[in-house]
Amino acid sequence: MNVWLIMLVTGLITYGIRLSMIVLYGKQEMPLRLQQALRFVPPAVLSAIISPEILLPGGNLNASLENPRLVAGVLAAFVAWRTKNVFLTIVIGMSTLLILQNLFR
Amino acid sequence: MENKQPPFIPARVEFLSGIKAELPLLIGVVPFGMIYGVLALTAGIPPAAAQAMSAIVFAGSSQFVLAQLIAVGVPGLVLIMTAGVVNLRHALYSASVAPFLKQLKPLWKWLLAYLLTDEAYAVSITHYAEEGAQSGVGNKHWFFLGAGLALWSSWQLSTALGIFLGTQVPESWSLDFTLALTFIALVVPGLKDRPTTAAALAAGICAVWFAGLPYKLGLVAAAMVGIVVGMILEVRQ
Secondary structure (H helix, E strand, O other), X not given: OOHHHHHHHHHHHHHHHHHHHHHHEOOEOOOHHHXXXXXXXXXXXXXXXXXXXXXXXXXXOOOOOOOHHHHHHHHHHHHHHHHOOHHHHHHHHHHHHHHHHHHOO | OOOOOOOOXXXXXXXXXXXXXXXXXXXXXXXXXXXXXHHHHHOOOOHHHHHHHHHHOXXXXXXXXXXXXXXXXXXXXXXXXXXXXXXOHHHHHHHHHHHHHOOOOHHHHHHHHHOOOHHHHHHHHHXXXXXXXXXXXXXXXXXXXXXXXXXXXHHHHHHHHHHHHHHHOOHHHOOOHHHHHHHHHHHHHHOOOHHHHXXXXXXXXXXXXXXXOHHHHHHHHHHHHXXXXXXXXXXXX
């Protein structure tokens, strides 16, 4: 299939997904339970993206200290918790990863 | 003293604060956009198409998946399905911002839906949640627009940079890790109570456990488990 066609269809689907609930809202009352559930969307979705990135480097589970991404990720989480500073979190996490990667090479 | 109306904030001020709130995230997003550009070229996607994808699809993780799968030569229909599943989480974002956008004109809704990315969503929903903003009152949609446009322009520029630099960005720089770090910076400060923390932990564990599921279904499944765990704990309290 043509790359442009794939891209257009994917773009349309993505836009449709993003628009879906925004336009549907108000047409029908949203159940209370669903409204409560929405509070957990950011932590659940973002954690589900993060954890494979740090625990499955190269597709294999590595939960040991020899996994630089895990060490850098945990340190970054600590920085994020103490400082709430996005810039610092990224810079410290990234420096840790690069230092560890070069040490273990 | 009984005045419960939130203070009036002009549109321009909201717009600029939206841009400002998005700025720190760009440190993570720009390298990620560059890698996408490099990856797309390596996958054999023509530069013009690679750049257009950042505007048409405008969703980092699914663009990554598309480029990787195109490189392996996966059939088109499977590609589209997989990218669609990766983007299913945006339905959750959509539902989450919907109450705050309900008063807006359709044009605004269509525009903000286009700009509804992980990063723009994260800062905007935090802003909406501040001081119990009543649904659809005030100028907070301008904040969303500012955050969304800041992300959009840097995504386009960083894609272009990646395409331009091509393979000069070595893999050993591990620039892809900036995405995980950006999300860590967004999630951790929000873990203020047990239900939220449990939701994050459950989703994180399940995402690793479900990683082998086809079409990247593991992400959505893990997020669903996290949401359910959070709700169960909240009901118990």
